[in-house]
Amino acid sequence: MNEHGLSEREVFSYLENAKSEDTDYYRVLSSMCTHPHKIAVEAHRLFIEANLGDLGLFAGAHRLEQEVVRMLGELLHAPSIDFPSRxxxxxxxxxxxxxxxxxxxxxxVRGMKNLVTSGRKGLKKGLKGTPxxxxxESAHFSFDKVADMMGIEVRRASLDSEFRVNLASVEKLINANSIGLVGIAGNTEFGQIDPIDKLSEIALENELFLHVDAAFGGFVIPFxxxxxxxxxxxxxxxxxxIDPHKMGLSTIPSGALLFRSPSFLDSLKVNTPYLTTKSQFTLTGTRxxxxxxxxCAVMKYLGNEGYRKNVQYCMQLTSKMVEGARKIGFEPLIEPVMNVIALKVPNSDLVREQLLNRFGWNVSITRTPRTLRLVLMPHNRPEDIELFLQDLKKVTAEI
Amino acid sequence: MNEHGLSEREVFSYLENAKSEDTDYYRVLSSMCTHPHKIAVEAHRLFIEANLGDLGLFAGAHRLEQEVVRMLGELLHAPSIDFPSRxxxxxxxxxxxxxxxxxxxxxxVRGMKNLVTSGRKGLKKGLKGTPxxxxxESAHFSFDKVADMMGIEVRRASLDSEFRVNLASVEKLINANSIGLVGIAGNTEFGQIDPIDKLSEIALENELFLHVDAAFGGFVIPFxxxxxxxxxxxxxxxxxxIDPHKMGLSTIPSGALLFRSPSFLDSLKVNTPYLTTKSQFTLTGTRxxxxxxxxCAVMKYLGNEGYRKNVQYCMQLTSKMVEGARKIGFEPLIEPVMNVIALKVPNSDLVREQLLNRFGWNVSITRTPRTLRLVLMPHNRPEDIELFLQDLKKVTAEI
Structure with a gap:
């Protein structure tokens, strides 16, 4: 750090220079994030100093958080719980x-572990080893972090031919030390939705928790x-x-975690002296x-109708992309379930590289099999799809 | 969520209403956060859509992150490492x-655990049980979360008469399964600094890691x-x-973690398919x-000189508060080391309650012993100190 500060003008010239190196989402087909809605950006600015880590000081911001949780609960059919004094x-x-x-x-996962080890969730058999x-297998790499941090074994079930989790594989992996299952509603690579209703049957039968990762799909599937x-x-x-900062069009960082029962939140609590509240169940402190x-602002502004239009738009782009790709000879790995396409293209890694280096298109690659992964987001436009397909045709013809 | 969205005007009227319930830091003596600097707020707005979880797309924002890490390294005397291709x-x-x-x-702590279990850090003796x-004892409650999550035993050393960690107690708690020590540079309750140099000797002697929590003190102690x-x-x-969103005057969420050696970051890595980078060592994904x-903006704008003035201002308020408190008969528990005061006041819990209910002052309470905890921040003004002391006198006289 310099001894003397720079002028405001110098600081912003430095920042603008860096800003010019950022991608502006033009020609980005690889991201599950997009431009936040302008209402979200304005609301963010209005509450820039609010700290949800200190609820007593920021009762208004906290009320907005609770309102978001309520609206998300409505969207996701969460049971209503009556606990006024909690x-x-x-x-x-x-x-x-x-x-x-x-x-x-x-x-x-921490909640599952704490409920089981504290004996608050009755398991058929007691744990005999590492939970x-x-x-x-298609779960997001965040579960690698869970595995690394939490002293929990993470077992990966194989996928079926449609890239949904294979239920027989799930059942085979469950043993006396299993505490929960995870299903993905809109997986990162294929946009596929696991058979959550069937996973639910397995979970109930085996007295296991079932967490649904709908980080991307939560603002897509209902619409x-x-x-x-x-x-x-x-x-x-x-x-x-469910992540409002993905298809919810909110600002970063906006994720949300909803539980069916308050015992989960209770299991995450640590005491908080010297704050305006007595305990904290969040992972981070200052929030x-x-x-x-x-x-809160973007959800109230758009309503279900606005999000439905947003999803319709992205799905139209998706159909347009698939149709166009078929015309130049490329098939999707599966019929897209949401606005994610895994496109079977020979030499996909090389194609990806050339699309970026020659034409500035950001696309990514699925792991198994290796296909071109395209996410169609609100920042993409119908005319971009046509340009992309032209460039894809050129690149693949010349490889 | 409503079927139809609200108008922009309705949304902002709803937000403004909530905003009016938030504390504006006027009469707040309990928080380690404050108003972010206006330069920080403007810079935040400029990069509102940048996602550091996808570095390839946001090379400019990533460069700003690296520049912040470099400046923080300079501030904290981090060794310079030459690893251009990393x-x-x-x-x-x-x-x-x-x-x-x-x-x-x-x-x-996750880094310590991973380095030890992967054998990359040589311990005198191999681990024979839970690390x-x-x-x-004065560590922040975030270490309760570490204890709860990480499958690590957290042993708490007692404090000496000055509320620094008791070195004899630390030495007594170290055993063959110990992997690291933690020292606090500016603890939350007393603003006290543990004897980091002595902890360092113990750590080196026992081949242990030493993490310093300077979340609050990092932007205070150097100045x-x-x-x-x-x-x-x-x-x-x-x-x-070290937390820029505390005395660094940046926006929420702004924390930082610096390591002496790159092996730490390496130990935190998980693979990241379908991103523009190959691995990720951060806890969160989208950032x-x-x-x-x-x-970056506020550090460049203020420079060392600006932060020194900020700390001088807070320390002047602290001295003014201590002097005034002494005049009405109340002594601090320790001579303040930084801008945190633990004030010995009879019936502190009741005093806290009345200061809030009668006069709108937000103060907090230390755990052991129970004293009035006052944090003097840039948002406080000299005239507020006088008003506070008058109100404190009234409240304590009438209890």
Whole structure:
């Protein structure tokens, strides 16, 4: 750090220079994030100093957080809980706003572990060793962090031919030390939705928790023409991760974690002396009230109708992309379920590289099999699809 | 969520209403956060959509993050490392921007655990059971989260008469399964600084890691008239947590974690398919580039000189408060080391309650012993100190 500070002008010239190196989402087909809605950005600014880590000081921002949790609960059919005097959960729905899917997934698994080890969840048999969870092979890499941190074994079930979790594989991996299952509602690579209703049956039968990672799908699936069951309507689902900073069009960091029962939040509590509240169940301490306000604002502004239009738009782009790709000879790995396409293209790694280096398109690659992964987001436009397909045709013809 | 959205005007009227319930830091003497600097707020707005979880797309925001890490490294005397081709650490200093002190503390301990269990850190004796860390009793409650999550035993050393960690107690708690020590540079309750140089000797002698939690003190201690040793200048210190969103005057969420050696970051890595980078060592996935820009901006704008003035101002308020308290008969528990006062007042819990209910002052209480805890921040003004002391006199006289 310099001894003397720079002038405001010097600082902003430095920042603008860096800003010019950022991608502006033009020609980005690889990201599950997008431009936040302008209402979200304004609301974020209004609450820029609010700290949800100190609820007593920021009662207004906290009320916005609770309102978001309530609205998300409505969206995801969370059961309404009547607990007026409860410190942790003043809303009728149980949950809180996280920094994103990773924190939500970590906390969901931490809750499972704490409920089991504290004896608050009755398991058929007592644990005889390291507790484990069974997740699909397609689960996001945040579960590698869970595995690394939490002293929990993470068992990976194989996928079926449609890239949903293989139920027989899940059942085979469950043993006396299993505490929970994870299903993905909109997996990162294929946009596929695991059979949550079937996972629920397995979970209930084996007295296991079932966490649904709907970080991406949570703001997509409810607005599809034929939504698949994935939320609290499915009886075995005990927690859901949903990210407003992805298809919810809010600002970063905006994740959310909802629980079916308040015992989960209770299991995450640590005491908090020297704060205006007595305990804290969140992973982080100081938390952005600005993001809570941003999410509240955009959800109220768009309503179900606005999000439905947003999803319709992305699905139209998706259809257009698939149709165009078929015309130049490339098939999707599966018929897209949401706005993610895994496109079978020869030499996909090389194609990816050349699309970027020659034409500035950011795309990514699925792991197994290696296909071109395209996420169609609100920042993409129909004319971009046509340009992309032209460039894809050129690149693949010349490889 | 409503079927139809609200108008922009309705949304903002709803938000403004909530905003009016938030405390504006006027009469807040209990928080370690404050108004972010206006330069930070503007920079945050400029980078509102930047996602540091996808570095390839946001190369500019990433450069700002690396510049912040470099500047923090300079401030904290981090050794310069030459590793030009390294993916994880392009800066000459090793670290990254976190969501705050809690994530930094969690990741520091996770790094210790991973380095030990992977055999990359030679311990005198092999681990024979659950690894443990030794922390001061005065450590922040984030270490309760570490204990709860990480499958690590957290052993708490007692404090000496000055509320620094008792070195004999630390030594007594170290055993064959100990992997690291934690020292606090500016603890939350007393603003006290543990004897980091002595902890360093113990750490080196026992081949243990030493993490310094300077979440609050990191932007205070270097700017005090007589700074105590607490940073990488002390040879045994292996990692430091420092929070720009506290006395660094940046926006939420802005924490930072610095390591002496790149092996720490390497030990935290998980693979990241379908991103523009190959691996990720951060706790969260999607990360706020806005906060990185905000921190970079305010550090460049203020420079050492600006932060020194900020600390001088807070220390002057602290002296004024202590002098005034003495005049009405109340002594501080220890002579304040930084801008935190633990004031010995009879019936402190009742006094706290009445200060809030009758006069709107937010103060907090230390645990053992129970004293009135006052944090003097940039948002406080000299005239507020006088008003507070008048109100304190009234309240204590009438109890």
């Amino acid at each position: 410190d942790s959960c003043k809303s009728s729905v149980c949950g809180y706003l996280t920094t994103g899917g990773t924190e939500s997934n970590i906390q969901a 484990n969870i069974v997740i699909p 599809l023409e034929k939504p698949q069951p994935f939320d609290f309507k499915v009886p075995g689902v005990t927690s859901i991760a 952005s009230g600005a993001s809570a306000a941003a999410t | 993916d994880s650490c392009k800066s000459s200093v090793c670290g990254y921007l976190t969501t705050g002190g809690t994530e930094s503390n969690i990741q520091a 443990n860390i030794v922390i001061p 005090l008239e007589k700074p105590q040793p607490f940073d990488f200048k002390v040879p045994g210190v292996t990692s430091i947590a 706020s580039g806005a906060s990185a820009a905000a921190t």
